[in-house]
Amino acid sequence: MKPAPFVYHAPESVDQAIELLGEVGEDAKLLAGGQSLVPAMNFRILQPSVLIDLNRIDALTYLEPTDDGGVRMGAMTRQAAVEHSEEVAKRVPLLQLAMPLIAHPQIRNRGTIGGSLAHADPAAELPVAAVAADASFVIRHNGSQRTVAAPEFFQGMFTTDLGPQDLLVEIQWPGTPARTGWAFEEVTRRSGDYAMAGVAARVTLAQDGACEQARLVYLNVGDGPTLAPQAADMLRGQSRSSDLFAEAADKAAADEIFPFGNVHASPNYQRHLARVLTIRALENAWQRAAG
Amino acid sequence: MQPLHTVRLTVNGQAYERQVEPRLLLSDFLRHELALTGTHVGCEHGVCGACTILLDGQSVRSCLMLAVQAEGHELKTVEGLAPSPDELHPLQQAFWEKHGLQCGFCTAGIMMTLVPFLETNERPNENQIREALSGNICRCTGYQHIIDAVLHASHPS
Numbered sequence: 474m475k476p477a478p479f480v481y482h483a484p485e486s487v488d489q490a491i492e493l494l495g496e497v498g499e500d501a502k503l504l505a506g507g508q509s510l511v512p513a514m515n516f517r518i519l520q521p522s523v524l525i526d527l528n529r530i531d532a533l534t535y536l537e538p539t540d541d542g543g544v545r546m547g548a549m550t551r552q553a554a555v556e557h558s559e560e561v562a563k564r565v566p567l568l569q570l571a572m573p574l575i576a577h578p579q580i581r582n583r584g585t586i587g588g589s590l591a592h593a594d595p596a597a598e599l600p601v602a603a604v605a606a607d608a609s610f611v612i613r614h615n616g617s618q619r620t621v622a623a624p625e626f627f628q629g630m631f632t633t634d635l636g637p638q639d640l641l642v643e644i645q646w647p648g649t650p651a652r653t654g655w656a657f658e659e660v661t662r663r664s665g666d667y668a669m670a671g672v673a674a675r676v677t678l679a680q681d682g683a684c685e686q687a688r689l690v691y692l693n694v695g696d697g698p699t700l701a702p703q704a705a706d707m708l709r710g711q712s713r714s715s716d717l718f719a720e721a722a723d724k725a726a727a728d729e730i731f732p733f734g735n736v737h738a739s740p741n742y743q744r745h746l747a748r749v750l751t752i753r754a755l756e757n758a759w760q761r762a763a764g
Numbered sequence: 765m766q767p768l769h770t771v772r773l774t775v776n777g778q779a780y781e782r783q784v785e786p787r788l789l790l791s792d793f794l795r796h797e798l799a800l801t802g803t804h805v806g807c808e809h810g811v812c813g814a815c816t817i818l819l820d821g822q823s824v825r826s827c828l829m830l831a832v833q834a835e836g837h838e839l840k841t842v843e844g845l846a847p848s849p850d851e852l853h854p855l856q857q858a859f860w861e862k863h864g865l866q867c868g869f870c871t872a873g874i875m876m877t878l879v880p881f882l883e884t885n886e887r888p889n890e891n892q893i894r895e896a897l898s899g900n901i902c903r904c905t906g907y908q909h910i911i912d913a914v915l916h917a918s919h920p921s
Contacts, residue, residue: 474808475787475789475792475808476787476789477787478766478785478787479766479786479787480766480786481769481786481787481830481832483832504830507828507829507830507833508810508825508828511789511810511827511828511829511830512808512809512810512828514787515789515808515809515827516808516809524786526830526832526833528833553822576810576899577813577898577899578823578877578881578896578899579810579813579816579823579824579825579877579899580810580825580899582819582822582823582824583819583824583825583828583829663898664894664895664898665898665899
């Protein structure tokens, strides 16, 4: 259980990293926090011939407020920094709810925002938060740059829009609109385990207190962040009621998620959890939107 | 063998310089290159916590870092806890008094997890301690005496 040999590079600038990717991108893996990549290399599930370590690129670690009330983060920003950031807590409260659910503090001290998002594990919290919060991804390539919205970025299990020569450099999180509340709920067997199912909810209320719009995004019940637009649409124009939440939860759990099951939970149990968590998340998000 | 890279780092206040393969894990570097075998290796995929050390004061999994990544950093391992050969760190003293270890395999990782935790949470309650230790697996104790030890260390009576 040791990694296979590889050629190791530790560029000190974004330009150097992109140049390297241009030369060896097809054979290389990028090393960010290493909390998913190094286990895979230790098991020899992955045996990249070249490893490009991004940890010497200070320019990729930053966390800044944006003019639209949101936050922008360099891709190498540590998860722990995001978890403890007051700016993030104020401007993107969904992240304050989601970050403590990611693995354990030791993992979050090294794990990065960009690394987790680029890895696109269907059981990960950050991709779901990104889709729920309309995050966008700034990606650089030799000679060009593009910005991709979260739903287009995540393309399947461990699959994103990133090509072999691309470098994710920044993630932008918009500000929270008025009268909007968030929730992030998941169930794990032990604290810090991968969730058996989870959901991020967003509720925006109109002036009269009825729901203007809602969004539901699920964790680990498909091959990536799984949206339930039909269930979310059931809330539009409605006032708060437990029956309404239960109906939306039934809809999402029955028709809009696709759990595979795993050693910890059968697909039916994942559906059950998704249903229960939807109700809980809608209650909490609505409460926070109204309060 | 691959071309070697130079690593210069500080561990428990002492400077070291070695030539290593880039694929050498930090956990193996500490144990085999530096003979600091207090840090243990349980799973090599980051879940058991036995390999936890401090990197610039923060708890990290040494099995998920390459030794070359520690270049220029300050590390602390369990060997650096006791102030002298005759005096235990308060956590170590509490674990002894409250029988917080049996085989000891998980203990170093638990100590290194607790050091930064107790710096920011001076008087944690049982729930907070259990949450803080959720990334460290113990096969022997059932955790109760570990909790007792941490409560004892952090709530001087």
